[in-house]
Amino acid sequence: MPRLFGTDGIRGQAGGFPLDDGSVFSLGRTLAESLRRRRLEPRVLVGRDTRESGPRIEAALTAGIRAGGGSVAAAGIIPTPAVPALVLRRGMAAGVMISASHNPYRDNGLKFFDARGMKLAEEWEDELERGLADAARDPEAVGAERRGEAEGGFPGASPDPARPAAPVSGIPEASSQAGPAADYMDFLLSRFKATPGGRRLRLVLDCANGAAYDLGPRLFRGLGFEVETIACRPDDRNINEECGSQHPGRLAAKVVESGADMGIAWDGDADRAVWVDEKGRALNGDHTLYVQGRRLKEAGRLAGDVVVATTMSNMGLERALGRMGVRLERTRVGDKYVLERMRELGAALGGERSGHTIFLEDGPAGDGLLTALKMAEALVESGGPLSALVKGLDEYPQELVNVPVARKPDLETVPEVREALAAVRAELEGRGRIDVRYSGTENVARVMVEADDPELVRRCARRAAAALARNLGA
Numbered sequence: 029m030p031r032l033f034g035t036d037g038i039r040g041q042a043g044g045f046p047l048d049d050g051s052v053f054s055l056g057r058t059l060a061e062s063l064r065r066r067r068l069e070p071r072v073l074v075g076r077d078t079r080e081s082g083p084r085i086e087a088a089l090t091a092g093i094r095a096g097g098g099s100v101a102a103a104g105i106i107p108t109p110a111v112p113a114l115v116l117r118r119g120m121a122a123g124v125m126i127s128a129s130h131n132p133y134r135d136n137g138l139k140f141f142d143a144r145g146m147k148l149a150e151e152w153e154d155e156l157e158r159g160l161a162d163a164a165r166d167p168e169a170v171g172a173e174r175r176g177e178a179e180g181g182f183p184g185a186s187p188d189p190a191r192p193a194a195p196v197s198g199i200p201e202a203s204s205q206a207g208p209a210a211d212y213m214d215f216l217l218s219r220f221k222a223t224p225g226g227r228r229l230r231l232v233l234d235c236a237n238g239a240a241y242d243l244g245p246r247l248f249r250g251l252g253f254e255v256e257t258i259a260c261r262p263d264d265r266n267i268n269e270e271c272g273s274q275h276p277g278r279l280a281a282k283v284v285e286s287g288a289d290m291g292i293a294w295d296g297d298a299d300r301a302v303w304v305d306e307k308g309r310a311l312n313g314d315h316t317l318y319v320q321g322r323r324l325k326e327a328g329r330l331a332g333d334v335v336v337a338t339t340m341s342n343m344g345l346e347r348a349l350g351r352m353g354v355r356l357e358r359t360r361v362g363d364k365y366v367l368e369r370m371r372e373l374g375a376a377l378g379g380e381r382s383g384h385t386i387f388l389e390d391g392p393a394g395d396g397l398l399t400a401l402k403m404a405e406a407l408v409e410s411g412g413p414l415s416a417l418v419k420g421l422d423e424y425p426q427e428l429v430n431v432p433v434a435r436k437p438d439l440e441t442v443p444e445v446r447e448a449l450a451a452v453r454a455e456l457e458g459r460g461r462i463d464v465r466y467s468g469t470e471n472v473a474r475v476m477v478e479a480d481d482p483e484l485v486r487r488c489a490r491r492a493a494a495a496l497a498r499n500l501g502a
Contacts, residue, residue, distance in 0.1 A: 032160070033153040034468030035362030039128050039137035042081030047136055049088045051160055055138065056092025058159025059122060062152065063098065068121040068143065070098030073114055073208070075106040076126035077239040077297045080264035081136045085126050089138070103208035107239045107298035109395035110212040112145030116391070117211055119143075127239070127297035130274050133265045137469075145392045147364040209243060216247060216397055219390050222405040229404060230254045230288045232304075234279040236272025237262040238296035244397060253404070258282055267296045273383050273396075276302060276310040284308040290407060290414050294396045299363075300383030301396035303403065305414040313383045314345040316399060318421045319406050320385070321354055321377055329376060329389075330354065336370045336378030338362070339463040340476055344423040351420075361465060363394045424460065425485045426478035429493040432502040433473050436466045448495035452477070452488045462488060464496070471502060 032038050032046050038055075040047050046055070063070035072093050076082035082105075090100045103114065111123040121143050128135035140148045140156070148156075231248055235241040237259045248255050258278060259271035271278060273295040283291040283304045291304030303311040317335050324330035333354050337345065338361045346356040359369040363384040370378045370388055379385035384394035387402065410417050439445050452462050460479025467474055473496050477489040 032157055033150070035364065036129060036469060037125075037137050037139035037147070039131065039135060039469045041134055042079070042085065042136040046160065047081075047085060047138075049084070050163070052085055052088035052138070053092035053095070054160045054163035055156055056089040056094075056098075056124075057096035057163075058092075058156050059124070059140070060093045060096025060098030061159070062155050063121045064096070070096065070122075071101065071120050072098055073101045073103055073111055073118065073120045073123040074126070075103035075108070075111045075123070075208070075239075077108075078105055078237060078241065078262035078264065078267050079126075079128070079133050079136055079296075081133075082126050085136055085138075089124060089126070101208070105239055105242075106209055106212065107243065107294075107395075107397060108139060109299050109391075109393045109398065110208065111139075112141045112393040113212055113215050113391055113395070114208050115141055115143060116145045117215065125297065129297050129299070130236075130268055130272065130295040131469075132269070133267050141393075146367065213243065213247065216401060217250075219398060220251065220401045220405065222408045227408055227411065228252060228254055229290065229407060230256075230286065231404070232256045232258065232279060232282050232286060232288045232291045233260070234258050234271055234273075234276070234291065234293040235260040236268050236294050236296050236298075237266040238268065238272065238294065238298060240294045240298035240397060244292075244294065244298070244400075247397060247401075248404070251404075256282065256286055256288070272296060273300045273302045276304055280304045280308040280310055290403070292400045292403075294400075295383070298396040299394045301385070301399045301403075302383045303414065305418070307415055309415065311414075311418060313379050313381045313385060314342050314423070315418045315421060316383070316385050316403065317341070317377065317379050318345055318348055319417055320387070320402060321349055322352060323402075323406055323409075324376055325352055325354055331374050331376045334373055334375050336366050336373065336375050338366060338380050339465070340381045340428075342381065342423045342426055343461065343478055344421055348421045362468060367392055424478045424480060425482040426476065427485050427489040429475040429489050430467075430470075431473045431475060431493050431496045431500070433466070433471055433496065433500040434502040435500060436471075436473075437500070439464060442499050445495045445499050448492055452492050455484070455488060459484065460488075462492060464492060473500065 060070040093100050108125045111125045115123040123141040125139040128137040231253050233244050235244050241260045245257050273293045276293050279291040279293050293302050321335045334357050336357045349356050359365045366378040376388050385399040386394050463476045475492045477485050479485050
């Protein structure tokens with residue numbers, strides 16, 4: 029069986045392997061059994077975003093956890109970062125979020141967290157995959173267990189994986205209900221240190237028709253800010269549809285139209301956050317690291333004078349932080365790798381250009397709502413516009429090309445690709461850089477080129493992408 033876990037859990041098309049009922053059931057059962065082997069009481073917190081396939085997957089997962097001797101606390105529709113936060117606050121053994129993040133509604137996924145609120149170690153992921161492989165070799169036994177869980181299917185399961193399932197009994201359908209959502213809101217409010225006072229920020233929130241659609245607006249209105257929303261009416265299928273952190277154009281137009289101080293865009297499960305300034309300029313996670321790195325540095329709380337980012341962060345961020353006496357430490361793409369390096373270095377701040385940001389003083393997970401609070405704090409404290417707050421970060425021209433691939437061999441073993449990349453690196457020497465990696469969740473190779481000249485960037489990106497397409501193209 030090919031490895032199922034990518035950089036952000038398991039992801040695929042809802043209803044198909046490994047997100048069919050039997051596979052999800054087996055993963056839930058194996059999770060509970062693995063917790064028991066670790067001498068942990070297998071109490072698991074489960075949340076989901078607004079996709080129509082969520083209730084069905086949750087029902088299968090819950091049945092599997094119970095079959096493995098575990099119990100489930102259902103959080104309902106809630107942002108991904110709420111799951112690790114609540115696991116820590118409630119002393120749970122593990123947490124699972126049902127989401128495919130920024131992907132379209134047809135996709136879904138499973139993100140697993142341990143008792144520390146951290147994504148599972150690869151050895152534990154391998155253990156879950158072995159349990160799934162064992163179940164695949166004995167489907168009749170799994171089928172018998174499933175029938176024992178619920179006559180005619182799991183509670184809330186729909187006979188058609190492409191259609192919405194009925195709500196599972198006891199699961200709140202909106203995060204506004206008391207319980208886990210209220211605990212998470214308390215956590216967020218405890219981390220907000222600024223007092224709005226005389227400056228009442230005007231914000232536009234793009235909730236991606238996703239998991240932050242309720243909590244996000246309530247959070248900022250509760251702090252006394254003036255809030256407008258877009259993409260805040262989920263209908264099971266419109267999550268991330270031309271909105272959210274991947275599509276900030278509509279948000280930018282609304283910010284300018286309404287004269288807002290800042291626009292905030294989350295992705296479907298709200299672990300990412302990106303920004304639009306008062307002029308309508310879209311800003312990314314590198315801007316977050318610049319603003320928050322400077323704040324922590326000035327407050328004497330930037331341990332080691334280091335910020336952790338990935339290979340995708342812009343060279344302009346490295347230069348801007350360097351002028352402040354702060355080193356940028358790079359790691360491979362994936363917020364779990366950022367966290368791993370942060371813990372090794374004792375760093376307080378890390379994140380990704382895509383919008384994941386980790387404040388280790390507050391918790392081990394990238395949290396779009398928490399990050400938005402901290403950007404609002406910075407804006408209140410500065411007294412000026414967001415455009416002034418990010419002044420000093422001059423980004424190098426950058427291009428990202430996604431190349432669909434049919435296979436993912438080591439690039440050094442493909443002669444034409446190896447030679448093309450070597451030629452590009454030679455051309456960029458002293459002026460820029462190239463990073464090529466396979467996506468951990470999709471069958472694509474991502475080519476990122478940045479340099480001091482946009483034409484050089486375009487030429488090098490196309491040369492590398494063409495070599496990949498010829499040799500590995502789907």
